[in-house]
Amino acid sequence: MATPTTETARIDASRTDTLRTDAGRVDWVDTAKGLCIIMVVMLHSTFGVEAAAGREGFLHVVVAFAKPFRMPDFFLISGLFLARVIDRDWRTYTDRKVVHFAYFYLLWMTIQLVVKAPVLAAEHGWAGVPGQWLLALIEPFGTLWFIYLLPVFFVLTKAARQLRVPPLLVWLVAAALEIAPIHTGWTAIDEFAARFVYFYTGYLLATRVFGLAETAAARPLAAVVGLLAWAVINGALVFGGYAELPLVSLALGFAGAGAIIVLSVLMAKTRLFDPVRFCGEHSIVIYLAFFLPMAATRIALLKTGVIADVGTMSVIVTLAGIAGALAIWWAVRGTRLSILFERPDWAHIAPRRAPRLQPAE
Numbered sequence: 001m002a003t004p005t006t007e008t009a010r011i012d013a014s015r016t017d018t019l020r021t022d023a024g025r026v027d028w029v030d031t032a033k034g035l036c037i038i039m040v041v042m043l044h045s046t047f048g049v050e051a052a053a054g055r056e057g058f059l060h061v062v063v064a065f066a067k068p069f070r071m072p073d074f075f076l077i078s079g080l081f082l083a084r085v086i087d088r089d090w091r092t093y094t095d096r097k098v099v100h101f102a103y104f105y106l107l108w109m110t111i112q113l114v115v116k117a118p119v120l121a122a123e124h125g126w127a128g129v130p131g132q133w134l135l136a137l138i139e140p141f142g143t144l145w146f147i148y149l150l151p152v153f154f155v156l157t158k159a160a161r162q163l164r165v166p167p168l169l170v171w172l173v174a175a176a177l178e179i180a181p182i183h184t185g186w187t188a189i190d191e192f193a194a195r196f197v198y199f200y201t202g203y204l205l206a207t208r209v210f211g212l213a214e215t216a217a218a219r220p221l222a223a224v225v226g227l228l229a230w231a232v233i234n235g236a237l238v239f240g241g242y243a244e245l246p247l248v249s250l251a252l253g254f255a256g257a258g259a260i261i262v263l264s265v266l267m268a269k270t271r272l273f274d275p276v277r278f279c280g281e282h283s284i285v286i287y288l289a290f291f292l293p294m295a296a297t298r299i300a301l302l303k304t305g306v307i308a309d310v311g312t313m314s315v316i317v318t319l320a321g322i323a324g325a326l327a328i329w330w331a332v333r334g335t336r337l338s339i340l341f342e343r344p345d346w347a348h349i350a351p352r353r354a355p356r357l358q359p360a361e
Helices: 027-053 059-066 070-078 090-115 117-124 126-135 145-162 167-179 187-204 206-218 220-239 248-267 271-281 283-289 291-304 310-332 336-340
Strands: none
Touching: 027 059, 027 070, 027 248, 027 271, 027 283, 027 291, 027 310, 059 220, 059 310, 070 145, 070 187, 070 248, 090 117, 090 126, 090 145, 090 283, 090 291, 090 336, 117 126, 145 167, 145 187, 145 283, 167 187, 167 248, 187 206, 187 248, 206 220, 206 248, 220 248, 248 271, 271 283, 283 291, 283 310, 291 310, 310 336
């Protein structure tokens, strides 16, 4: 892996034009992000319903199948466009890649803590609830660990570049951390060790990732055959109990991320999957707010008992979490509550670009 230069590190414009939308976005990238955020909501919805119901449903199999690649792909996609901005001055870079996510983390961590305060008070007493807020500054709270870690990855990658640390060395250390059985019990440490290699690979090999997308677009039949072969292998290793073995987990993470990219390219060829792409365009909205409608729907279904099947409940709760989050975003647009999804002026440390919602890229 050669050190990316100013010229080669930036993604070739001709490659980012692949399946580009009129708004200047790349269709398959948004589709891939949409698949990822749907899988994340499905995970929390399914486990929440199953824990409350005391039994598993059919969606449990889907969640298990996706485990090796669900977050690796999300982090790899998050690193894809970093080469375009990594050489900005530290003030601008920090504003876009650190303060941006820190604002949303602190805001939504506080919202989640307020919602869960009665439960936390039952465990720690009301006097202990503020301590839980302070703990969340070093131990990511609830579902928000993804945006907690992204600024760490952004800063570390830029620092390594400025210090001229050989990219191959960074990648090998990151891969070794994923392979090593690091289970400290601290989310930030454990997830950093497990995920940084995928983010850094997305940054380092962005042009190759776009090359894979081009190949899939040009050879759809071969892409489908490859996806079928991958699905069989991934499923066999997951349900055979081998997916979390050292090296196997790393290989499955990269293979699955590649598969999601190829699948997204194929899906982006038809308008049928526009809802998935839309979810990807607004993945930060869904990620931040899905827990509210998800929890409300789960409680309502379990209390009313109108649906007995756990799998069906999990599907409904998943859809409600996604649709509910988008509904909250739509409802607050143009109001004072738009700060739930848009950073206000005071939360910037560098001049703002044209006002718009910044996606978690």
